[in-house]
Amino acid sequence: MRRLSGREIEQLDPYAFMAVIGKRVIHPGGRIATEQLFRRADFHEDDRVLDVGCGVATTAITIARRFGAKVTAVDISPLMLERAQANVQAAKVDDPVAIEEGDILSLRFPNESFDCVIAEAVTMFVERGRAAQELVRVSRPGARILATEFMWRRPPTAAAREIFLGQVCPGMRFDTVDDWVRIYENAGLINLQVDDGPFELMTPRGFLQDEGLARMLAIMGRVLTRPAHLKKMAWLMPRMQSAVPYLGYVVVAGEKQPSSQARA
Numbered sequence: 001m002r003r004l005s006g007r008e009i010e011q012l013d014p015y016a017f018m019a020v021i022g023k024r025v026i027h028p029g030g031r032i033a034t035e036q037l038f039r040r041a042d043f044h045e046d047d048r049v050l051d052v053g054c055g056v057a058t059t060a061i062t063i064a065r066r067f068g069a070k071v072t073a074v075d076i077s078p079l080m081l082e083r084a085q086a087n088v089q090a091a092k093v094d095d096p097v098a099i100e101e102g103d104i105l106s107l108r109f110p111n112e113s114f115d116c117v118i119a120e121a122v123t124m125f126v127e128r129g130r131a132a133q134e135l136v137r138v139s140r141p142g143a144r145i146l147a148t149e150f151m152w153r154r155p156p157t158a159a160a161r162e163i164f165l166g167q168v169c170p171g172m173r174f175d176t177v178d179d180w181v182r183i184y185e186n187a188g189l190i191n192l193q194v195d196d197g198p199f200e201l202m203t204p205r206g207f208l209q210d211e212g213l214a215r216m217l218a219i220m221g222r223v224l225t226r227p228a229h230l231k232k233m234a235w236l237m238p239r240m241q242s243a244v245p246y247l248g249y250v251v252v253a254g255e256k257q258p259s260s261q262a263r264a
């Protein structure tokens with residue numbers, strides 16, 4: 001993988017930076033949220049699964065290995081795609097997992113292509129209603145559609161809100177659980193269910209749970225031995241920590257209406 005310059009590292013968004021330092025789980029709620037999503041998804045062998053905004057393909061690889069599903073994993077970022085491809089090859093799952101470029105707002109797949117579609121921490125970066133409709137469009141009638149989304153667990157202080165949405169993730173949009181449910185209902189999902197929990201992505205406990213001790217130490221080594229990484233982390237961590245008490249995630253799960261019930 002190409003070594004990024006100090007200037008490129010400075011300009012990375014927090015999620016791409018996490019990928020660069022070797023983090024594998026890059027969404028709020030971490031592996032706990034992914035396990036909640038798996039329980040609702042009820043994957044079967046040979047299911048056609050689409051993972052949109054796959055990041056470094058951690059979830060896609062697990063779905064293929066654990067459930068025997070065929071996974072197409074797409075992301076808009078070349079940096080994520082490069083790491084996703086490397087991880088898939090290292091895990092020797094390049095047959096059941098296909099990695100390709102894709103935009104959640106305009107997927108290349110025909111209508112009704114997948115048995116299950118997931119998007120972990122992606123729609124809040126784009127126009128949410130349109131993204132939800134696109135996830136539904138590529139799902140077959142009756143398919144399961146699941147998304148992990150950021151939310152405020154409790155009302156943030158003005159300072160915490162400004163730091164997170166103004167500085168750490170400029171342009172990101174949050175909604176309440178009810179709003180997220182409405183977005184997915186409006187896109188055509190039925191039988192909606194939700195699970196929620198705290199943020200934990202960058203807390204010491206969440207880091208350890210998601211990455212394990214060996215990877216956590218390797219990541220710390222990568223941060224400490226490159227000044228550009230250290231500088232970025234020193235900027236990011238205090239800002240993240242000020243927002244963490246208010247942040248959470250919600251996993252929204254539902255089904256695409258069978259054709260006979262579909263809206264006009």
Ligand SMILES: C[S@@+](CC[C@H](N)C(=O)[O-])C[C@H]1O[C@@H](n2cnc3c(N)ncnc32)[C@H](O)[C@@H]1O
Nearest residue numbers: 015026027053054055075076077103104120121
């Ligand atoms: C917070 S990360 C989540 C990554 C991964 N789903 C995970 O849980 O580890 C958000 C991901 O969404 C991707 N992304 C952002 N906008 C996108 C878009 N319009 N279409 C597809 N992927 C997008 C980013 O490149 C990034 O990989």
